[in-house]
Structure formats: C-alpha cells, structure tokens
Amino acid sequence: MLSGDMSKHTTSTSHGGAGRALLWVAILLTVALLGFVTATAVRNNPINSDRVANGVSKYHFIEECKELAHDSEQLTVGAMGQTIPLKTLVEQSSPLKAGDEIHASLEATSAEIVRATQTVDGGGWTLTAPATIAVHNGANVKTLGQLPMACAHDKKTGKTTATLQLPGQ
DSSP states (O other): OOHHHHHHHHHOOOOHHHHHHHHHHHHHHHHHHHHHHHHHHHHTTTTOOOOOHHHSOOOHHHHHHHHHHOOOOOEEEEEEEEEEEEHHHHHHHHHOTTTTEEOOOOSOOOOHHHHEEEEEEEEEEEEEEEEEHHHEEEHHHHEEEEEEEEEETTTTTEEEEEEEOOOOO
C-alpha cells in the first residue's frame, strides 16, 4: 500500500520544454539590451578621452588637479610675472600656527569641471576653475578667499601643474 502511494507522487508529468525555451529567450534579450546600453553609455561618457593623444586621461588629469590644489607645498600663485608659493604668500599676511595647513579646493561642480577641461594643441589638458583657499587646523577651518586656479598637463614632459592667479594678473 505504501509503495503504491509513492509511485503516484513520483511520476513526472512536467511539460517544461516551452518554459525553458522562453526563459533562455528572455535571458538572451536581457544580455543584448545590457550590451546596447553599455555601448551607448561608453560613447556618451564625458570623461571618455584619448589618453595617447593627450598624455593622460581626462579623469586622471582632473584628479591630479584636485590633488595639486590640496598640496600647499607645491601650489603657487602667479603675481606680476612671478610665481610665489601659496604658503609664503599667506604667511606674509598672517603667520601660520603649529598644525595649520593651507588647502585650496575647486569650487565647481563635477559637471562644470568636466566641461571646463579642454584639450591643448599638440596634446595635453587645461582647466581653469575657482578655488577656495583655507587654513585647516584639525576641525577648524578659516577661509581666506577665492582665486582662479589654472591647471595644465604638458604631454611632452608628462607633468601636471597648478597655479592660482591673483585678480588682475
């Protein structure tokens, strides 16, 4: 008796061939759609750039500019045809205290920075955007002002430089 009941419940009467075929069609259509969307997005990517023609990718150039803005030891200010280290210029008006660090940060949105980044004839990049200069000491931040920052990448030397410009220069 027990064996008769078991055989009723274990016999296979499933007709899943059509369902499996539809599942595979759905999977293939999904993969094709994802491939199309990915290809379209890559072509319309504003960060997409020719690294060989410009010496470095647009994304890498923008990231280097942001890093240079935070490096007060390397950042300079253009004044009357000369370049003066930002730290020296700030210390002339008020000496820095122990623990003070000078930083500049780009004050444009990511979209504005991408639009402002342009290629240079012969290869390279250039970017000009407003930068806020501030003195940081732990959690305390004292904003000193805002100056335009010009950042450039020279393909021949492979170097990226950033310079703040005083008004009227």
